[in-house]
Amino acid sequence: MKRWTLHILIIVAFIITSCSNKSVEVYTSTPSPLNIPQLFQDKILNPVIPIDNPQTVEGIALGKKLFFDPILSADNSQACADCHAPENAFSDSDRFSDGIDGSLGNRNSMPLFNLAWNYDEKFFWDGNTFSLEHQAFVPVTDPTEMASNWTQVEEKLQQHSEYPNLFNQAFGTSAIDSTLVTKAIAQFERTLISSNSKFDKFLLGVATLTPEEQNGFNIFMDENKGDCFHCHGSENNPLWTDNIFHNNGLDNTFTDLGLGAVTGDPADNGKFKSPSLRNLAFTAPYMHDGRFATLEEVINHYSEGLKQSSTIDPLMKKVAQGGVQLSVQDKADLKTFLLSLSDYEFINNSAFNNQ
Amino acid sequence: MNKVASIFLFVFITLVSCHKDNDDNVSNVNISLHFTHNWDGIPVSNSDFNALKFTNENGEMLSIERLRYLISDITLTNSTGESLTIDAYNLVDVTNNGNLEFSPEVLIPTDAYTNISFTFGFTNEKNIDAAYQDLNSASWFVPAMLGGGYHYIQFDGKFLNSSNIEQGFNYHAIRAVDNPGANPTFPQDTFITVNLGAVTITSNIVFNIEMNIAEWFKTPNIWDLNVFNQSLMPNSTAQIMMFENGQNVFSLKSTK
Numbered sequence: 001m002k003r004w005t006l007h008i009l010i011i012v013a014f015i016i017t018s019c020s021n022k023s024v025e026v027y028t029s030t031p032s033p034l035n036i037p038q039l040f041q042d043k044i045l046n047p048v049i050p051i052d053n054p055q056t057v058e059g060i061a062l063g064k065k066l067f068f069d070p071i072l073s074a075d076n077s078q079a080c081a082d083c084h085a086p087e088n089a090f091s092d093s094d095r096f097s098d099g100i101d102g103s104l105g106n107r108n109s110m111p112l113f114n115l116a117w118n119y120d121e122k123f124f125w126d127g128n129t130f131s132l133e134h135q136a137f138v139p140v141t142d143p144t145e146m147a148s149n150w151t152q153v154e155e156k157l158q159q160h161s162e163y164p165n166l167f168n169q170a171f172g173t174s175a176i177d178s179t180l181v182t183k184a185i186a187q188f189e190r191t192l193i194s195s196n197s198k199f200d201k202f203l204l205g206v207a208t209l210t211p212e213e214q215n216g217f218n219i220f221m222d223e224n225k226g227d228c229f230h231c232h233g234s235e236n237n238p239l240w241t242d243n244i245f246h247n248n249g250l251d252n253t254f255t256d257l258g259l260g261a262v263t264g265d266p267a268d269n270g271k272f273k274s275p276s277l278r279n280l281a282f283t284a285p286y287m288h289d290g291r292f293a294t295l296e297e298v299i300n301h302y303s304e305g306l307k308q309s310s311t312i313d314p315l316m317k318k319v320a321q322g323g324v325q326l327s328v329q330d331k332a333d334l335k336t337f338l339l340s341l342s343d344y345e346f347i348n349n350s351a352f353n354n355q
Numbered sequence: 356m357n358k359v360a361s362i363f364l365f366v367f368i369t370l371v372s373c374h375k376d377n378d379d380n381v382s383n384v385n386i387s388l389h390f391t392h393n394w395d396g397i398p399v400s401n402s403d404f405n406a407l408k409f410t411n412e413n414g415e416m417l418s419i420e421r422l423r424y425l426i427s428d429i430t431l432t433n434s435t436g437e438s439l440t441i442d443a444y445n446l447v448d449v450t451n452n453g454n455l456e457f458s459p460e461v462l463i464p465t466d467a468y469t470n471i472s473f474t475f476g477f478t479n480e481k482n483i484d485a486a487y488q489d490l491n492s493a494s495w496f497v498p499a500m501l502g503g504g505y506h507y508i509q510f511d512g513k514f515l516n517s518s519n520i521e522q523g524f525n526y527h528a529i530r531a532v533d534n535p536g537a538n539p540t541f542p543q544d545t546f547i548t549v550n551l552g553a554v555t556i557t558s559n560i561v562f563n564i565e566m567n568i569a570e571w572f573k574t575p576n577i578w579d580l581n582v583f584n585q586s587l588m589p590n591s592t593a594q595i596m597m598f599e600n601g602q603n604v605f606s607l608k609s610t611k
C-alpha cells in the first residue's frame with residue numbers, strides 16, 4: 001500500500017516536473033453516484049451504469065454543457081436541448097422536430113428521464129440503438145437533425161477555449177474524441193431523474209389524491225376498464241413503462257414499421273416502445289408520430305379508436321368495437337390521474353437547466 | 356518468477372492434500388430445472404410464436420405471442436418425511452428464451468428423495484405485494500385491487516373467434532379473487548404444487564421439465580376462448596378453471 005502511494009507520488013512528481021512550459025495538471029475526477037429516489041430503491045432494480053463510464057462531477061458538468069451547446073451541429077445552430085428542452089421534460093412541443101436546415105424527421109422527439117432504468121438499454125421509439133453512449137452518436141450526424149460529422153465536431157471542440165480543459169478534468173485527457181463526448185452526454189442524461197410527481201408523493205404518504213385521481217388510478221389498474229398497467233407500470237413499477245415494444249392499435253397498415261424494420265420480423269411491424277406516462281403534462285403531442293395533440297385524443301383512442309391489424313397487441317380489448325368504451329366520467333378521471341404523474345420539480349430543477 | 360514458484364507450490368500442496376474422504380457418503384450437489392415446452396408432444400419455442408398454428412381442444416385456432424410463468428419453492432422430501440425447500444423463484448420467459456434453465460445457488464445433500472416438487476406461481480405466504488424488485492421491474496405484479504402480489508402465468512395470443520375474426524386472449528393466472536377493491540376476498544388457493552415424483556440424487560442433476568401448453572385448454576375443463584379470453588384476472592371462475600387445468604400441464608421428462 002505504502003509502496004503504491006509512493007509510486008503514484010513519483011509519477012505525479014515526474015509528470016509535474018516534466019511539464020516545464022505548459023502547466024498541464026493531472027486531474028482525478030470526483031465520483032458522483034446517482035441519487036436513487038426512495039421509491040425506485042424500494043420497488044425496482046438498480047439503474048444501469050456501464051463500468052467504463054462511471055458518473056463523475058466533472059463528466060456530468062461537461063455532458064450538460066455539451067447537451068446545451070449548438071457546437072455539436074454542422075452550422076452551430078442546434079443543440080440537443082433544442083429538441084429535448086427541460087420545460088418539455090426534455091422533449092419538444094413539435095410533432096416532428098426541425099433539423100438544422102428545417103428538414104423534418106418522421107418521429108416525435110422523446111422525453112428524456114429515468115433513462116438509466118431502461119434495463120434492456122434499447123433506445124429510440126423502435127429500440128434500434130443499444131446503450132445511451134451509442135445513442136448520443138446518432139443525432140450529431142443524422143442529416144435530419146444536427147447534420148454534422150464527428151471529425152468536424154472533434155476539431156471544433158479541440159479548438160475551443162474551454163473544452164480541452166473540461167475534458168481533461170472529466171477524463172484525464174484533453175485529446176477530445178467522439179467516444180468521450182458521448183460518454184459525457186450519457187453521464188448527464190443519467191442524472192435526469194424524475195420521481196417527484198404528485199402521485200410519487202402520494203405513494204410516499206406526503207400527498208393525498210383527489211377522488212377523481214383515485215378513480216382514474218383504479219381505471220388504469222382495472223382489467224375490465226383501462227388495463228393500462230400491463231404495459232405502463234404501476235405503483236410497483238414507478239417508471240410507468242415496461243420499456244417493451246407493442247402495437248397499441250394505432251393503424252390498420254403501417255407506413256413506419258417500427259421494431260419490424262429493426263428486427264426484420266413482420267411480426268414486429270407497427271411495434272414501438274411503450275413511453276413512460278410520467279410528465280405527460282409537458283410532452284404533447286403523443287405517440288411515435290405525435291399524432292395526438294391532447295390526452296383526450298389518446299384516451300379516446302384506447303376507448304373507441306383501436307384499429308385491427310395482425311400485430312396488434314393481444315392486450316388490446318374489444319378491438320372490433322374500437323375498444324372498451326369508457327364512460328365520459330371515467331375518461332375524465334383517467335386523464336386527471338395521468339396528469340398526477342407529472343413532475344414539476346423535474347422540469348424546474350436548476351441542475352438540469354442551462355444557465 | 357517468485358510468484359510462479361509459489362503458485363506451483365500451492366497447487367502441489369493442494370493436490371497432495373486431496374485424499375478421498377470416506378468418512379461419510381453424503382455430499383452436496385447442485386440441482387437445476389430445465390424448462391421445455393410442447394403442444395401435445397410437438398416442441399414449441401419462441402420461433403413458433405405469432406402464427407395461428409395451434410388448435411386447442413375446443414377447436415379454436417390460436418397463436419402464442421408472449422409466454423412467461425413463475426415457479427418457486429423447489430422442495431425435496433426424503434424417506435423420513437423431512438423436506439427441504441429452496442427459497443427462490445424463477446420467471447421463465449419463453450418469449451425471450453429467458454431463464455429456461457434455473458439453477459438455484461443452493462447445495463443439496465445427495466439422497467434418495469421420495470418426492471421433488473415446485474410451486475407454479477407463489478404460495479400465498481410468498482405472494483407478497485411489491486416484495487420482489489426484479490419481478491416489479493418485469494411488470495409481473497397484480498393490481499392491489501385484486502389482492503396484489505404477482506402473476507403466475509402470462510400467456511397472451513390471438514385466436515380465431517366464432518365470427519372468424521382474430522381476437523386477443525390473455526390467459527393470466529393469479530390468486531383467485533372476488534370482490535375486487537379495498538377488501539378483496541379469496542375463494543380458494545390457485546397456486547399449483549407440481550410433484551415430479553421420487554428421485555435419487557447422487558451427483559449434480561438437471562431435471563428436464565416439460566410444459567404441455569395444450570393442457571391449459573383441456574382437462575378437466577375444455578376451454579372455450581370465445582367465452583374466456585380477456586379480463587380473466589378479476590374472474591375467479593376462470594382462475595379456478597386455470598388452476599384445475601394446470602394440474603397436468605407439467606411433467607418430468609428426464610433427468611441428467
